[in-house]
Amino acid sequence: MNPTGSIRRRMTISLALVAALLSLLSWSMVASFARQAAERTQDNILAASATIIAEAIRSEGGEVRLELPYAAFAMLGAVSEDRVFYQIETAGEILTGYEDLTTGSIAPAAGEVRFETTEYLDVPLRMVRMTRTVLAGEEAVPVTVSLAQTRNGIGTIAGDLSETAAALSVAFFVLAVALTGFVAQLSLRPLNELAQAVARRGPTDLRPVRRQAPSELTPLIGSLNRFMERLAGSLRRSEEFIAEAAHRVRTPLATVRAQAEVALHGAQSHDDKQRLRQMIRAIDESSRSAGQLLDHATVAYRIEDLSRDTINLAELAASVAAALEPTAGLKDIEIRLETSDVATLGDKVLLESALRNVLDNAIKYSPDETQISLTVDQQGDMACLRICDQGPGLAGQSTTDLTKRFARGATVTDVVGSGLGLTIASEVLQAHGGGIELADNPKGQGACAILTLPKA
Amino acid sequence: MRYLLVEDHAELAGAVVQRLEIDGHAVDHAPDLATASACLSAAEYDLILLDVMLPDGDGREFLAASRDRIATPVIMLTARSQVSDRVGALDQGADDYITKPFDFAELEARCRAVIRRRGGSARNEIALGKAVFDLTSGQLRERDMTIEFRNRELRLLEVFARRPGQILSKAQLMDRLFSYDSDVTENAIEVYVARLRKKLAATSVRIETVRGLGYRVEIA
Amino acid sequence: MRYSDIAKGLILAVWASALPALEVEDRKSYPGEGGAMISVLSTADLDVFEPFIRQFQQDQPAIGVDYTVASSTEIYAAITEGMKFDIVLSSAMDLQFQLANDGYAQAYGSDATARLPDWAQWRDLVFAFTSEPAVAVISRERFSGIDLPATRQELISILRDYPERFDQSVGTYDVRTSGLGYLFATQEARNSDVFWRLSEVIGRLQPRLYCCSAQMIDDVISGELAIAYNVLGSYAERRRTQEGGDRMEILQLEDFGNNMLRTALIPRTAENVTGAGAFLDALILAGLAEEQTWAFPPLQPHARQGTPEFGPIRLGPALMVHLDPLTRRAFLSSWEDAMEQE
């Protein structure tokens, strides 16, 4: 699977982008507020200074007189290091100050305070202009005070503030990104937990997921459950199909076999009996082969995803022996159990089927009224199951020969079998990290099968 | 013993019933789960042989649903020898299972084993004169004696006990004792009869040889 | 004019002809080892400044220095008229400020300027490198038998009590011609209400008006003057260590004191800005030095002891107020009224 990116990264990035956007926005807002505030402050100071100057204008002997108030200029210098320009003009005549400061601008009416943003000596200026009427002799003369300041101060103040705002925004952004990572982790935790919960399940566990999960995950869990349900359904259907098919094939076989056996019971002639026996045998051969093939397939499937439960091998041996007891009883064969508690990790169903196949062989190939010993013990870090019979032995055949698919001994042709039993057993044991070894019984007649498994 | 066979396949059921009756059992046959339920509420059984696939449902589900109502031991008849199928059957409360097609001797052995494991009822005793033959435990009791038998001896005695006074041929006995394809001669029967006689020597039960025909049980 | 010998005068005349608009008081060239030359226009007398130039050339042997002395008003006029100088040093901080405000200065920044306190520079255009108090200098002889005044009020009382002793014996700047005198007078008038009363008292004593501190001090030492009011402290200090210095006394009045900042700026028209920068850095470092290395008092007040401390005159637009012709006219007429009472 090729992941198309990580949700966490995507979430972190998009949240970080949002944070960046917000930071930028807040920064630009603060910066523009700062600029406006600084501009307003400058305007206020300019207006105050200009007012003080205007108030200082008086007339003396019909002449307009002015001593620039020191405070007005000191005030301008106190706030910022801005260059100052001024002009006092009365009725078109420049009284004092910078002559061409107000060129192109019409003096405001009396009482009016006007702010202008202009340029003088190639630098941008903020200028306040106000006109005051002074009585010079008989005449009322309008005197216009124009006071201007460069705008570096606002720039500096606004710059300082916007720098502070920028630093704060960056800090906010960094914090937001850190938090974002954390939040992404936190929000994705339920998803990870869900994934782990599903991953922990056994190969056949298709029960619906029932977990407390955030509402956003409900659709996912819902579809997961629907999917599992469908999967379970189709698994069930295919299982049902196989079961149905087996049923359909085997029930008539069972009918024929039962009827043949009944007929065998009543048959008189040796030939009839012989024919019926052959028929029954053929049925047994084919149904045994079919059964073992199916078992082999199931085992191979289960091995792919091996469960690892703790299994007490003594209990396992006892239950398998009990299941085969009636079969052994038919031949008056006694199964002797000798077990000590050893545990291994593995799939119970598979280990059962391995042991059943081995024990089935022992019973099948042993003569009547013999004994089979089944011992469970341990050697080093391996658990060991030993099945010994008093049958004909292996006639020199090796374990590798006998565990091959469909491999059957030359001496057992009269016994029904498919040659898959030991294949199944050895595959199961190998999958569990163990093995199977077949040998003639060293203490006399018969064969011994030794199954080894790592201890739990 | 009284068996309930739940099997929808008429021919198979017929053959099984026929075969079990030969062995002296009483068998009721139910072709579906509904009939089986009716039978179970009308009579008591020693054992139920229950097919998995039935026209009106799954035998396993039926068993799981009615396990607490029915104390009778159950052997499932399944078409699959599959590993998972077996586990399924036992999980649902069956005592044992047998795969189709099955060997009657094997079926009988499993039935006996299941019944014995569950402990039978008083009805499963056959009186042989002063002796009592307990089919469930496979013991013969007379006075203060209790005699135990090996598997084949037991089956031989059971055949005799169900047909007291009746002459049974060696061929008939062979079918009961040996698998259809085991290569034994009629002499093998003589060996087991001799063993049985030896065990019964102290009791009032006698096995008589009817020359040229076979054997029969005599109660002194 | 103190440099009156003919040779010098001749040379000056020749140079002055090259700089038609500027009335040069003194001029000297200190060629460097390289071709680079910086032209310095300054109010500080050459003999006061020479040691510094020599020191500078030791550190920067490649740079030659062409040092021109002129009055602060001349300097102001020269720069506004567009004459080319690389660096301008002046004791008239108001005029320096006006130059900067009106765009005649160019900004400069360096490690040295960064070390200056805020009050010692304006917009990276004007840089202070000394802080010099205005003091009164008295003749010990003429004050014998009188308790030395500690405040202006006491000075007023003394002047009133001994009118004959002080008649024609009080010297002060002619604020109409001396930029520094005008600065001291306007700042004092603004800060202390005693100023006008003192001016009136002085005015009644037929004061002698001067253009420059040096002459006033010389006249105190010769006994011609009993007191010189508002003299540059640095000049007075230096003069005291020279011949006849023991005949004078420096008075720092406790009620108020003006501290003038001697400032430098690099004109917009400067041609050797790098050299000017180096020169300016050297000035600032000399001014900031813990130990006094030259004739000027240090910039940082804590280096001076024993005198009541008043902050330096603020470098800011308020300095323009008294340069305004209307305001100046008004101030001068008040001053004339006080000084010329006959």
Ligand SMILES: Nc1ncnc2c1ncn2[C@@H]1O[C@H](COP(=O)(O)OP(=O)(O)OP(=O)(O)O)[C@@H](O)[C@H]1O
């Ligand atoms: N206990 C034993 N004694 C003698 N021979 C044995 C024994 N166990 C296995 N064998 C030999 O190994 C062969 C392979 O055994 P395996 O169980 O794989 O096949 P099978 O028994 O013939 O068929 P099935 O798949 O029905 O079990 C047998 O045919 C037999 O010859």
Ligand SMILES: [Mg+2]
């Ligand atoms: Mg086998």
